[in-house]
Amino acid sequence: MTITVGTELPPLTVEVTPTFVVATALATRDFQDVHHDRDAAVTRGSRDIFLNILTDTGLVQRFVTDWAGPDALVRSVDLRLGVPCYAGDELTFTGSVAEVDGHDVTVSVSGTDSLGQHVSATVRIEVAA
Amino acid sequence: MSAAADRATTDSATTDGAATDGAAADGRGDPAGAGRRIEEAAREITEAGPSAPEPARDPVNQAMINNWVEAIGDANPVYTDAEAAAASVHGELVAPPAMAQVWTMRGLYGVRPPDDPLRRATELLDEAGYTSVVATDSAQTYHRYLRPGEHVAASSVLENIVGPKRTALGEGWFVTTRTTWYVGDEAVAEMTFRILKFRPPEQQATGHSTGTTNAGTTGEAGTTGEAGTTAGGRDAPSGAATTDTAGSGDDGRGDSGTGDSGGGEGRAAEAAQVLRPVVTRDNAFFWDGLREGELRIQRWGETLRHPPGPMPPDGDLNAEPDYVVAAGTGTVYSFLVHHHPPVPGKRLPFVLALVELDEGVRMLGELHGVDPADVHIGLAVEASFDRIDDELTLPAWRVRS
Numbered sequence: 001m002t003i004t005v006g007t008e009l010p011p012l013t014v015e016v017t018p019t020f021v022v023a024t025a026l027a028t029r030d031f032q033d034v035h036h037d038r039d040a041a042v043t044r045g046s047r048d049i050f051l052n053i054l055t056d057t058g059l060v061q062r063f064v065t066d067w068a069g070p071d072a073l074v075r076s077v078d079l080r081l082g083v084p085c086y087a088g089d090e091l092t093f094t095g096s097v098a099e100v101d102g103h104d105v106t107v108s109v110s111g112t113d114s115l116g117q118h119v120s121a122t123v124r125i126e127v128a129a
Numbered sequence: 130m131s132a133a134a135d136r137a138t139t140d141s142a143t144t145d146g147a148a149t150d151g152a153a154a155d156g157r158g159d160p161a162g163a164g165r166r167i168e169e170a171a172r173e174i175t176e177a178g179p180s181a182p183e184p185a186r187d188p189v190n191q192a193m194i195n196n197w198v199e200a201i202g203d204a205n206p207v208y209t210d211a212e213a214a215a216a217s218v219h220g221e222l223v224a225p226p227a228m229a230q231v232w233t234m235r236g237l238y239g240v241r242p243p244d245d246p247l248r249r250a251t252e253l254l255d256e257a258g259y260t261s262v263v264a265t266d267s268a269q270t271y272h273r274y275l276r277p278g279e280h281v282a283a284s285s286v287l288e289n290i291v292g293p294k295r296t297a298l299g300e301g302w303f304v305t306t307r308t309t310w311y312v313g314d315e316a317v318a319e320m321t322f323r324i325l326k327f328r329p330p331e332q333q334a335t336g337h338s339t340g341t342t343n344a345g346t347t348g349e350a351g352t353t354g355e356a357g358t359t360a361g362g363r364d365a366p367s368g369a370a371t372t373d374t375a376g377s378g379d380d381g382r383g384d385s386g387t388g389d390s391g392g393g394e395g396r397a398a399e400a401a402q403v404l405r406p407v408v409t410r411d412n413a414f415f416w417d418g419l420r421e422g423e424l425r426i427q428r429w430g431e432t433l434r435h436p437p438g439p440m441p442p443d444g445d446l447n448a449e450p451d452y453v454v455a456a457g458t459g460t461v462y463s464f465l466v467h468h469h470p471p472v473p474g475k476r477l478p479f480v481l482a483l484v485e486l487d488e489g490v491r492m493l494g495e496l497h498g499v500d501p502a503d504v505h506i507g508l509a510v511e512a513s514f515d516r517i518d519d520e521l522t523l524p525a526w527r528v529r530s
Contacts, residue, residue, distance in 0.1 A: 014202070020200075023200040027196045027199070027201070027231075028228075028230075028234065031236065031237045053264050054234075057269060058225065058227045061225060062201055066203075073274070074226045074227070075271055076269060076271065077226075077267075077269050078266075079268070080265065081263075081264060
């Protein structure tokens with residue numbers, strides 16, 4: 001794979017079903033009720049249960065390694081949150097290579113849902129020689 | 130502090146409002162003094178240094194890895210397929226780096242220890258009336274991959290508490306902590322984590338009770354039914370809460386605003402959130418003009434001036450200004466692309482352009498309908514008008530075709 005600045009990653013769309021929100025919250029050991037109890041989430045002013053931040057980190061990592069392959073080493077995931085991602089929405093990741101320095105590659109990632117930008121992230125990976 | 134006790138504390142602060150919230154009332158009455166007290170207490174927490182490393186409940190293990198990759202949908206074989214992992218750069222099975230934080234999550238009934246800086250910072254700001262929380266940033270660095278069987282421990286230190294900041298969610302303080310995960314003495318991963326602890330605004334809309342919400346947005350969320358957010362915060366000392374994502378629905382949260390409306394859903398909420406200009410005798414004609422779809426430039430004799438001021442550039446106190454209506458065409462003199470923090474009513478990123486009008490003055494406004502990558506100095510633009518509500522219209526730009 002030739003990696004150059006501007007290389008676009010294949011987009012990844014995740015159906016954010018209630019099951020997905022709950023399964024990922026529990027798999028990341030995040031037991032906040034807003035990630036599994038819709039009534040509680042609504043009572044607190046949210047529209048529905050929503051994704052937790054550890055899942056965003058995981059999805060961003062997956063999005064990049066799906067493209068970079070199993071021998072890429074993930075060195076950092078730096079992310080900022082925007083609008084929430086509620087159950088029932090669709091989350092689409094897009095990304096492109098921002099920097100290449102030898103084996104070190106920096107990828108810019110954006111995850112958007114129907115409300116707008118849910119997450120923006122920068123991921124540094126080291127690719128195989 | 131138990132989660133239940135924490136909940137009770139927060140409920141009283143939020144549902145009873147300012148009347149019974151002594152700390153909050155104090156903060157409002159003497160904001161500078163309250164701010165100094167928070168800053169001093171923050172310094173103490175920072176100077177106390179890192180908390181004692183707290184071991185994860187379980188060692189890094191295949192069962193939790195399997196649960197995680199199944200839920201996330203990550204098919205990378207180095208996490209689950211021993212044969213593929215052996216043939217990979219790792220030479221053996223490894224854990225997903227993004228699970229670093231998962232290992233030390235405190236679980237269903239977890240409580241942060243008393244020396245935990247995030248717990249101390251949360252208590253400090255709760256007492257000052259900043260009872261709600263949203264997470265805003267997470268930056269994780271992985272020094273190496275972890276292998277099943279390794280046992281990590283986490284230690285955190287307070288980097289800083291910055292504020293008070295006016296945000297879309299209410300006045301608040303940004304709390305930044307730094308966590309290091311160790312295996313023995315070896316640092317294997319680090320994270321900088323930032324939350325906003327904010328004072329939930331008092332309810333603005335009628336027909337919605339704040340009584341049941343003890344965190345997150347109140348007024349704006351209620352008016353649109355759209356948004357939301359976060360909760361979580363109240364349980365911040367209990368661990369999982371601090372990892373909540375959030376945001377205030379369509380319009381994000383943020384640290385300041387140029388005041389403007391992105392349009393679309395949540396319009397009423399956005400209008401309520403926009404930071405409104407200070408209209409004075411000197412600039413009222415400008416804002417009046419925008420409402421009528423005119424871009425007006427202050428004129429002192431032959432001299433145009435923008436932004437409008439109380440006197441001409443030569444300082445003649447007897448002069449009286451009038452104005453001209455600009456043609457509305459110009460070119461980008463300078464611009465910035467705003468990526469962060471979120472701004473009320475904005476989709477990120479957005480472009481803020483300083484436009485040199487054909488009349489010669491320069492004027493700021495959001496540049497709409499263009500890919501930020503395509504904006505450049507000299508780009509030909511024309512005026513457009515962002516109507517926020519009956520009172521307020523903001524100047525804006527679009528690319529001239």
